[in-house]
Amino acid sequence: MLESTKHTSSTMFQFVPDEDINLPFTVTNSLGVVLITLAPRAVMDALLVDYRSYLWVRGVQGQVVVDFSRVEAINSSCCNWLVNLMHSAKPATVSIIGATWRVAETLRILRLDVLMAVNGAPVRPAGQQQRPRPPSGVGDLPGLH
Secondary structure (H helix, E strand, O other): OOOOOEEOOOOOEEOOOOOOOOOOEEEEEEOOEEEEEEOOOHHHOHHHHOHHHOHHHOOOOOEEEEEOOOOOOOOHHHHHHHHHHHHHHOOOEEEEEEEOHHHHHHHHHOOHHHOOEEEEOOOOOOOOOOOOOOOOOOOOOOOOO
């Protein structure tokens, strides 16, 4: 098993990733909360899919909070990392804060908001239009009603 948690001389554990890799986020520990703040281009960093980017959180007590406030959009690698982080953190909960409308909407479409709380921009910003949907019945497959 990967042993990467560090602890202080007190009984409170400090959960941080291995120091030998430069992951695209910072970690802050405070009173039962592990705060992960993603770098602006974290979703493009190959280390985000490395197992060391999420296994370090095993055994955390309390809550893991991921701050997306500096991230404009997410991709499949980031979604994969979130799911792996969530599984590694169990039984602790994982939640997301600071999500832009685009990030929050992507998580909602992929149903990741069912697995973790997403606190982000709830409405589409002014000036961004939704794609028009085809008229009812267009593109429907026969027999699937």
